[in-house]
Amino acid sequence: MSAFEFDGTTVAGPEEALALAVAQALRGIRGANPLVGAIITASDGRVLASGYHRGRGTAHAEVEALAGFNGPNESTRINPADATLWITLEPCDHTGTTGPCTEAILASGIRRVRYAVADPTGPDGGGAARLRSAGLDVQQVDAGQVRRAGADDLNRRWTLARDSGRPFVTAHLAQSLDGRVAAADGTSQWITGPESRRHAHRVRSRVDAIIVGTGTVLADDPRLTARDEDGHDLPLQPVPVVQGRRAVPAGAALRGGASWLHVESHDPQVVLDQLTAGDPGHVLIEGGPTVLSAWMGAGLVDELFLYQAPLVLGSGPTGLDLPQLTTLPHALRLTLDAAENGAISRLGDDVLLHYAAP
């Protein structure tokens, strides 16, 4: 029996095809690269293959879908000339950490390509023109259908970050039921359980840098390394960045790694200026509340992982403090983010809420 997840699934038209590609894209993780999903259909709408981008350095969505299309599933094998490739983002035509998708599409024999959003990396990045010049039927799907399928909104914050030439910014907040990140006496390890901490380490392992304030360094002396369940360092380690004017103690744990950075400023933009040479990448704000509030207040947080632990601390600092917001109409309103396993998940006794910034 075939294990192909879309066996028997058909799509009725462009909107349904794109909605399915969007659902694929949402299986990916947010960060340095956009979320992208792809499906391949037969002329009768049968779904033959699917793919999504799993993050920087991994195959692009259409390449993954093409691998499935060319794979061993005989029930979905058809003449490539009768297939259509649907992608949430225009295929790329450049060689980054992976080869150009245009080459993979040309090699596949598929002649019809439909995409939702033009490649934002400029005229050199977009592969539609390249594929058309090779004789393929390539079209951008009608804007209304793109919107209704949710493809236009998929990478809103990523595009904003990219347009500003800054990294994608993820924030981490672990709090009690009464919204506190530490007890009044400063104790804060461990508010959340082991499952939440494992998730937090996985997030650490995908970013280029982790930013904390001097307050967190002096209170908790964190290592800021990405570790596996056994406490061993994961292969990719972020650079610890300390924001604030006080000195970082000579024996601070975060100084034990290959490199670290101290930015003696309260201005998040100054931190960004020191981090954005070359690839803008992906950074994680791990707090504490003063630094997180500064980045939130400046509109510089793109996604937030909120780990909600089932305990009441009663007193102590809260995770966010934005005294400049004094009236409900000015409140920051975040939205639940369905990317990466959905917006709400249970991690042991904790609840993880995944938010996108407005």
Ligand SMILES: NC(=O)c1ccc[n+]([C@@H]2O[C@H](COP(=O)([O-])OP(=O)(O)OC[C@H]3O[C@@H](n4cnc5c(N)ncnc54)[C@H](OP(=O)(O)O)[C@@H]3O)[C@@H](O)[C@H]2O)c1
């Ligand atoms: N539960 C969690 O998710 C979590 C995460 C991290 C920390 N914490 C807890 O948070 C507590 C520390 O809180 P915190 O607010 O002091 O930590 P913090 O935000 O890490 O550090 C605050 C310090 O950073 C400097 N700073 C950097 N940017 C600033 C800005 N824009 N405005 C003002 N100051 C800025 C200031 O020190 P200078 O005088 O040096 O400039 C400030 O006192 C600890 O108890 C820690 O355990 C909890």
